[in-house]
Amino acid sequence: MANIPDPSIVYRQFDAAFARVAAYVILKNGELVAKVAIKRSASNLRASAFVHWIGVPLVCGTANGGGYDKDSAAVAAGARKILNPTTQIHGEWSDDWQAFVKAASLDGGKRWDDAVRDAGFTVIQAV
Numbered sequence: 001m002a003n004i005p006d007p008s009i010v011y012r013q014f015d016a017a018f019a020r021v022a023a024y025v026i027l028k029n030g031e032l033v034a035k036v037a038i039k040r041s042a043s044n045l046r047a048s049a050f051v052h053w054i055g056v057p058l059v060c061g062t063a064n065g066g067g068y069d070k071d072s073a074a075v076a077a078g079a080r081k082i083l084n085p086t087t088q089i090h091g092e093w094s095d096d097w098q099a100f101v102k103a104a105s106l107d108g109g110k111r112w113d114d115a116v117r118d119a120g121f122t123v124i125q126a127v
Contacts, residue, residue: 018127020039020040020041020042020044021037021038021039021040021127022037022038022071022125022127023035023036023037023038023125023126023127024036024037024113024123024124024125024126025123025124025126026100026116026121026122026123026124027121027122027123027124028096028100028120028121028122030122032054033053033054033096033100033121034051034052034053034054034100034121035050035051035052035054036049036050036051036052036075036078036104036112037049037050037127038050038071038074038075040070040071044066045064045065045066046062046063046064046070047062047063047070047071047073047074048060048061048062048074049061049062049063049071049074049075049077049078050078051075051078051079051081051082051104053082053097053100053101056082056083056084057083059078059079059081059082060078060081061073061074061075061076061077061078061079061080061081062074062077063077069111071111071112072106072107072110072111072112073107075104075112076104076105076106076107076112077107078104079100079101079104079105080101080105082097082101084097099119099120099121100116100119100121102119103115103116103118103119103121104116
């Protein structure tokens with residue numbers, strides 16, 4: 001019989017590896033359209049958001065400091081850098097791309113994921 005490790009060890013390893021990381025998949029009508037990964041510094045004073053609208057280059061936005069929602073600010077900074085897929089890849093993505101960028105670019109008020117949901121997308125946290 002195979003040696004099965006203590007499950008608590010694996011959970012502790014997972015928690016240590018992903019303690020300051022959150023990853024999300026963004027769906028529209030059940031189809032994957034974007035991914036967002038957020039990495040926080042050990043001091044929690046910096047957040048980097050990697051925002052990827054499928055079909056165009058990955059972008060990164062950052063936010064520094066304290067006392068506000070750095071995750072949403074970093075996602076907003078990244079979303080504003082996304083290239084227009086109508087000029088890059090797929091014209092039929094224009095409306096969805098614009099709605100995503102508009103919602104994800106909001107900086108202040110709603111959390112980024114709530115704004116994206118309100119724009120008609122499904123946001124699922126994967127990590």
